[in-house]
Amino acid sequence: MIRGPSQTLDVAIAGAGPTGLTLALALKAELGPSLRVAVFDPALGRALPRDARASMIAADGRLLLERIGVWPDDAAPVAGLRITDSRLEAAVRPTFLELGEARADGAPFAHMVFDAALRTRLLERARAAEVDLVAQPIESHSEERGHVRLGLPNGGEAAARLLAAADGAGSPIRARERVPTYAFAYDQTALVATLAHEAPHRGVAVQHFLPGGPFAMLPLGGHVSSLVWSERRPEAERIAQSDDATFLREAERRAGPDYGRLSLAGPRGAFPLRFVLARSFVGRRLALVGDAGHVVHPLAGQGFNLALRDVAALSRIVAAAARAGEDIGSDAVLDGYESARRFEVASVATATDALYRLFAAPGTRGLRDVGMGLVDRAPALKRRIVAAASGL
Template sequence: MADSDIITTEVVVLGGGLAGLTMAAALATAGVPVVCIDRDSPDLHRRDDFDIRTTAIAYASMKVLEGAGVWRHMADDAGPILDIRVADQFSPLFVHYDHREVTLDGKNQPFGWILDNKDMRHALFARVAELPGLRHIAPAQAVRIDRDRSGAVVELADGRIVKARLVIGADGRKSLARETAGIRLRTWKYDQTAIICTIRHSEPHNGVAVEHFLPNGPFAVLPMTQNRSSIVWSEKSSLADMYIKLPEAEFIDELQRRSGGYLGEIELLTRREGWPLSVLLAQEFVAQRIALVGESAHAIHPIAGQGLNLSLRDVAALAEVIVDAYRLGLDVGSPEVLARYQRWRRFDTVLLAAVCDGLVHLFSNNFGPVKLAREVGLAVVNRLPPLKRFFMRHAMGVVGDLPRMVRGVPL
């Protein structure tokens, strides 16, 4: 093997998705040498039709992206969420969150932002190009990971070798890193499929995100730029395919019925896709020379829009423990460093997954007494300002033991 086929670095990130590239950018921004192995070509991700999904970025996640130098490349493409309205079906009793009721950094801030996945990828690629300490290898496939007490070796399909102190698994639900570590999973499926698409409408959304809890699953309308909105419609899996295949006019009529018609005339801007919903929780987030982030470690129901936000909290916490160790000249893949990350992140993740699962079961039914209790509960929250402010701060991701990046403190 030629010397050119051996790459030596401090950290290797497996996976070039939204979480993986953010992880690599955060480390490189702080001066940690990092290699990111990405199975897909950037040109593939730049195609407008490759990924029609959208992403919800909570305020805390914006701070993480800002700290990684990514946010300035995507801010203009992100539609702010200024209000959130949550209702049980179409009850007149609902919770209304107004961003003017919460002050952060000395002023009122949006709860978050909605943008196209492709725009976030473009921003990440732009940031990668600015970071000489980050080597993005794409397309490339990791096929084997060997570990010992001193480090890890990742073998690529083309024969190249990457040596590092630590392997970060950001390689999704079928993670090679997790499989190599022998970390077991707890999983369960919902009888729901998320129907997604993007629409344009004649009436302004005014930055309002709307979520109706319907018997077959939540129906969300999320505000984007240019008078567009993202639809995330959770439906019984047995019915989802039928709705996806409806003639366009009939599908739009169904959107009008479920949204209440407040958006005026609607047109579809993307195809419709269905994503079966399930939960995945790794029993451990770390093993010898391996740490998991994002969907390698967890996947939850989109009922609260926390999927990528949970992953970016992983990124912020893991980046902090790695950078602290690196600057002290310590081994970034040592058991002590990884244990700190595990303590920080796993409890928060399991708790949020349990809360989301509870909400799914609480709201995805039409049982009379439960329905009445839900409506009363929403009304009570709406009329208790301290409780409502707590929930608003939680939605923004600024509750709990916050990493430096979330607090706006550079790594």
């Protein structure tokens, strides 16, 4: 399973989360079973944790996951998005912007997928595709002639022509490589849960912009929604530590009357929010993928979609180089990946942060509402927003 420099891997991937596993399978789909790819992560030796999170996956992400054979049958289509902006105590929350149009081909612009279920399917598919799954961390790496040497626990070694870091927001590989990174913590924590509710959601995602932060109910199957609730840190910590009854009571205050009574349909979780943007997504025989290169506020649901677009770009560029007989870890190949991803990632990251600051700033509510109302009355602009959200 572990190959030394004389039997060099084509690609070593650090991190067995959805991003790393998707990359391994996308490369296999592009280049076939002869590709030597391994995923390294000590978590592979442990049972999957319970995870309350679900992801909104855009249309281009769905196409990628279908191509590698992991699209879940129970993915829930998102038929539309309704945005409100109000005070917490408001009895009525008028809709200022509604995106209800499907794409031109009639398909929804996004689907909701449970993160834990997707990772289970990815692991099953990776084993079937003969991806090496190594339950060890990459403790060191160094670029040498024609490959990168990987240091493993207890003196073990491996080598690869290309190292892809999909090891998360706190990426040890990015830190060892000393990639300059712009990063800061938001004064918010995301509370997540799966909630059952009395009234139907009709496939519509709802996002309330409240003084404490955005409160999103994202439609799953039946009368169930995924809650992504950003709240100021002190209040979020109080609610996170409360019992289930208090948590649901606070959630009902923010959800408003449209859902009826809420109940828990899965585990709860809490995650501090931060912004991370690496100044470069590449190094010598190294590519940063997903959260290792960028982390954005969840208010626009773009985090995992950006990661899937990283995967699509890197797998396509590496495959083209391999078919042309080029060195897949060369600077020229990695510069192509940097060029393909830098503009979109930087644009989405800065736009998402600007939206957060606009909605967090006191005294801007009237301006926000006028702006959303103007967009709501511009069908052509709304169609462009839906097209952008779909990634196609």
